[in-house]
Amino acid sequence: MKKIEAFVRHEAFEPIRSELLDKGFPSLSISEVKGSGRQKGIVETYRGSTLTVNVRPKLKIEVVIEDKDKATVVETILKHARTGDVGDGKIFVIPVEEAIRIRTGEEGDEVLQAHPEAEVAA
Amino acid sequence: MRKRLSLSALVALGASLVLPGLASAQGQGVNIVKGELDITWVMIACVLVLLMQAGFLLLEIGFSRRKNVGAGVAKILVNLSIATLAWWAVGFGISSLTGNDFFGTDGFFFHNGQTVGSGADAFVVGGADTALMLFGMLFCAVSLAIVWGTTLERIKFSAYVIYAVVFAAVIYPLVAHGVYGGGLLSDVGGKPVQDFAGSSVVHLTGAVGGFAALLLLGARAGKYGPDGSPRAIPGHSMPFVGLGVLLLWVGWYGFNAGSTFGTSDNFFAQVALNTQLAASAGAIVALGVIYLKTKSIDVGMAGNGAIAGLVGITAPSGYVEFWAAPIIGAVAGVIVVYGVLAIEKYLDDPVGALSAHGLAGIWGTLSVGLFGSPRLILDGASPGVYYGITDGDFAATLGQFGVQAVGVVATFILVFVLSYATFAALKATIGLRVSDDEELAGLDVSSHGMYGYPEVFIPQEEYPVSGAPAPHVAGTPVVSQASPTPTATETPAQLLRRG
Numbered sequence: 001m002k003k004i005e006a007f008v009r010h011e012a013f014e015p016i017r018s019e020l021l022d023k024g025f026p027s028l029s030i031s032e033v034k035g036s037g038r039q040k041g042i043v044e045t046y047r048g049s050t051l052t053v054n055v056r057p058k059l060k061i062e063v064v065i066e067d068k069d070k071a072t073v074v075e076t077i078l079k080h081a082r083t084g085d086v087g088d089g090k091i092f093v094i095p096v097e098e099a100i101r102i103r104t105g106e107e108g109d110e111v112l113q114a115h116p117e118a119e120v121a122a
Numbered sequence: 123m124r125k126r127l128s129l130s131a132l133v134a135l136g137a138s139l140v141l142p143g144l145a146s147a148q149g150q151g152v153n154i155v156k157g158e159l160d161i162t163w164v165m166i167a168c169v170l171v172l173l174m175q176a177g178f179l180l181l182e183i184g185f186s187r188r189k190n191v192g193a194g195v196a197k198i199l200v201n202l203s204i205a206t207l208a209w210w211a212v213g214f215g216i217s218s219l220t221g222n223d224f225f226g227t228d229g230f231f232f233h234n235g236q237t238v239g240s241g242a243d244a245f246v247v248g249g250a251d252t253a254l255m256l257f258g259m260l261f262c263a264v265s266l267a268i269v270w271g272t273t274l275e276r277i278k279f280s281a282y283v284i285y286a287v288v289f290a291a292v293i294y295p296l297v298a299h300g301v302y303g304g305g306l307l308s309d310v311g312g313k314p315v316q317d318f319a320g321s322s323v324v325h326l327t328g329a330v331g332g333f334a335a336l337l338l339l340g341a342r343a344g345k346y347g348p349d350g351s352p353r354a355i356p357g358h359s360m361p362f363v364g365l366g367v368l369l370l371w372v373g374w375y376g377f378n379a380g381s382t383f384g385t386s387d388n389f390f391a392q393v394a395l396n397t398q399l400a401a402s403a404g405a406i407v408a409l410g411v412i413y414l415k416t417k418s419i420d421v422g423m424a425g426n427g428a429i430a431g432l433v434g435i436t437a438p439s440g441y442v443e444f445w446a447a448p449i450i451g452a453v454a455g456v457i458v459v460y461g462v463l464a465i466e467k468y469l470d471d472p473v474g475a476l477s478a479h480g481l482a483g484i485w486g487t488l489s490v491g492l493f494g495s496p497r498l499i500l501d502g503a504s505p506g507v508y509y510g511i512t513d514g515d516f517a518a519t520l521g522q523f524g525v526q527a528v529g530v531v532a533t534f535i536l537v538f539v540l541s542y543a544t545f546a547a548l549k550a551t552i553g554l555r556v557s558d559d560e561e562l563a564g565l566d567v568s569s570h571g572m573y574g575y576p577e578v579f580i581p582q583e584e585y586p587v588s589g590a591p592a593p594h595v596a597g598t599p600v601v602s603q604a605s606p607t608p609t610a611t612e613t614p615a616q617l618l619r620r621g
Binding site for chain 1: 562571572573576
């Protein structure tokens with residue numbers, strides 16, 4: 001199993017999410033994060049005083065997948081997150097040792113399978 | 123200003139002259155106290171109407187996303203201030219009970235001792251007139267605040283500034299003159315358009331201005347899906363929305379009950395009760411209707427319903443009996459829900475101003491023609507159609523309903539033409555809308571150089587460096603800060619995009 005951790009622009013998220021859903025990867029998490037990279041800071045002004053904020057808002061997408069799906073997911077993210085400007089973000093691929101579904105205690109790749117429709121409560 | 127200025131002249135008269143029957147020192151004293159009591163109430167009402175600006179601020183910011191909240195603050199402060207100065211210099215004169223059927227010609231750069239008007243209606247400006255002029259000014263500011271509800275999160279700040287001057291100096295005063303200043307709408311075939319506190323004059327005017335802006339501005343990015351279906355762009359704070367609605371509700375006591383311009387017969391309390399009844403009916407009915415449609419107890423729609431009830435009762439608040447107020451509010455509550463749902467299919471109105479102020483304003487103005495009570499209506503007007511059916515002259519009451527409709531149509535056309543022309547000129551010259559990048563980044567950081575909800579941490583480079591050591595952060599080694607601060611020459615919006 002692999003965990004894909006992608007830092008992207010906010011506006012890239014929705015297309016990424018909907019394509020991953022179409023390709024059968026409904027499970028993901030996002031968080032709004034602040035970070036710094038090669039993008040410059042933002043100079044803000046508050047009542048005339050300036051303030052350089054060196055971290056910028058980004059979105060972190062986390063999705064855990066089977067090894068064989070790595071290329072599909074990475075390509076999907078690249079496709080929608082790349083504008084060609086500095087600040088498009090980064091993707092990290094991290095090995096995952098174990099996975100456990102809390103409700104059932106299932107382990108391993110089983111955990112990554114989507115539920116059958118019938119099992120999903122509204 | 124049929125009611126406003128003629129009354130102001132009356133107050134001045136009461137304070138300076140003694141009626142023949144009361145030609146005693148005691149009678150004179152009573153008259154003076156009565157006049158001052160009236161103006162005291164008007165001044166209290168002024169403060170309440172001013173408070174409505176806070177209501178608009180919270181309502182609009184609550185319905186905006188986090189990245190556009192500072193823009194709302196700057197907008198309200200600047201617009202209120204522009205409306206104030208423009209009304210004092212020009213607007214009051216155009217609205218005043220002077221001049222011709224179309225605009226007033228006297229009272230510019232309002233000052234003490236100024237003679238406004240000529241003939242029987244003329245008066246010399248004193249304290250009482252100042253209070254009434256101030257009251258009108260704050261109404262103008264409310265009307266202007268309504269305009270921008272449709273334009274949130276994407277309009278250029280310069281559009282606010284320029285349109286505000288035109289609106290407060292010309293557009294609103296023309297409408298006010300038409301209805302309150304002895305203009306065309308105060309005598310339509312012998313009957314006046316009855317708009318007690320401004321469902322049409324203030325609320326419809328503001329909403330039509332917003333409508334004109336919206337047509338030229340277009341929807342926010344992401345409002346409509348690829349198939350054209352509308353998508354919700356949720357605001358960031360429902361508590362702000364609720365507080366905004368309640369501040370407006372409180373302010374409406376001044377707006378409606380203050381439009382009595384005095385305390386005679388304690389009538390202002392009756393106007394206040396009408397206001398309260400209609401607002402409550404509006405909130406409950408709007409909530410009920412949206413619940414039946416979507417099976418959810420919609421917080422935002424409850425707020426829109428209360429506002430619609432308040433807007434609806436604004437015109438009839440001084441002309442109808444208590445029983446009519448909940449009916450007027452309830453109908454406004456139905457209108458606002460269906461209005462929001464219908465308008466959203468085509469136009470992106472983030473706060474629902476077109477429905478809550480526009481459609482409910484039209485309904486409120488018409489409702490005077492349905493429920494106007496014989497004991498309360500203006501001289502020359504006919505009661506509402508209800509009274510024509512039960513006991514009276516049906517044709518005359520229908521005529522009054524028609525006159526109310528004429529008021530609505532005339533207001534719509536006048537405001538729409540002038541507003542559309544102004545916004546079209548703005549669009550052709552300096553542009554109406556921020557760039558896509560700026561919209562995406564949010565108006566706060568792109569137009570105002572800051573986040574409305576800023577970070578809680580401050581980079582060490584930003585601490586004062588002249589002599590004072592940089593503060594030591596717990597857990598970090600104390601070293602000299604050699605790393606240079608990134609220099610930025612691009613605008614924050616460009617930076618956000620390109621780095």
